[in-house]
Amino acid sequence: MTNFQGERLVAAQGCVAGMDMAVREAMRYGSERKAFGRPVMKFQVWKHKMAEHLTAIEAARRLCYFATDRFNKFPMGATREITMAKLFAGDLAQKVIYDCQQLYGGFGYVTEYPISRAWTDIRLITIGGGTSEIMKEILVKLEGM
Numbered sequence: 001m002t003n004f005q006g007e008r009l010v011a012a013q014g015c016v017a018g019m020d021m022a023v024r025e026a027m028r029y030g031s032e033r034k035a036f037g038r039p040v041m042k043f044q045v046w047k048h049k050m051a052e053h054l055t056a057i058e059a060a061r062r063l064c065y066f067a068t069d070r071f072n073k074f075p076m077g078a079t080r081e082i083t084m085a086k087l088f089a090g091d092l093a094q095k096v097i098y099d100c101q102q103l104y105g106g107f108g109y110v111t112e113y114p115i116s117r118a119w120t121d122i123r124l125i126t127i128g129g130g131t132s133e134i135m136k137e138i139l140v141k142l143e144g145m
């Protein structure tokens, strides 16, 4: 159970890095790919979606920094923060990667595109190292609910 803390923290941190990369790559692709005569990223719906995701990713990053700081100072006393970081970053990543893949249209489904692989990989985060449901169970116990 102690070893799980490091694994879950790395999973949360990896999520943040992966989401950030996926959003930036999707924005790059969307500024090149044209639909109805203009780049996909020129449609306001995609600009707003990416603005929301960048904001949420920043929140996840700060939670990860906080959890990492707690873990460095109190390796045995950071369970609450690490559990929250994995839960938040892992669940968020499902939405972010889904939207990034959607922006690619049909190419998002093609396995040669990294975003297709990212969708497969990101599904692990809410399952491996303890599922999101179990993260919530841990928090329920820690909060004495």
Ligand SMILES: Cc1cc2nc3c(=O)[nH]c(=O)nc-3n(C[C@H](O)[C@H](O)[C@H](O)COP(=O)(O)OP(=O)(O)OC[C@H]3O[C@@H](n4cnc5c(N)ncnc54)[C@H](O)[C@@H]3O)c2cc1C
Pocket (backbone or CB within 6 Å): 124, 127, 128, 129, 130, 131, 132, 133, 134, 137
């Ligand atoms: C690619 C990969 C690599 C892995 N590597 C390792 C490894 O190196 N070492 C290792 O030990 N394990 C490893 N695992 C296993 C992983 O930790 C488990 O798959 C994970 O913890 C979920 O357990 P389970 O598969 O037995 O699901 P189950 O326990 O069968 O759960 C099934 C579903 O029920 C839900 N559920 C269970 N209990 C509750 C509850 N109390 N309340 C609400 N919902 C609940 C779960 O959240 C899940 O959605 C790996 C898994 C994968 C996919």
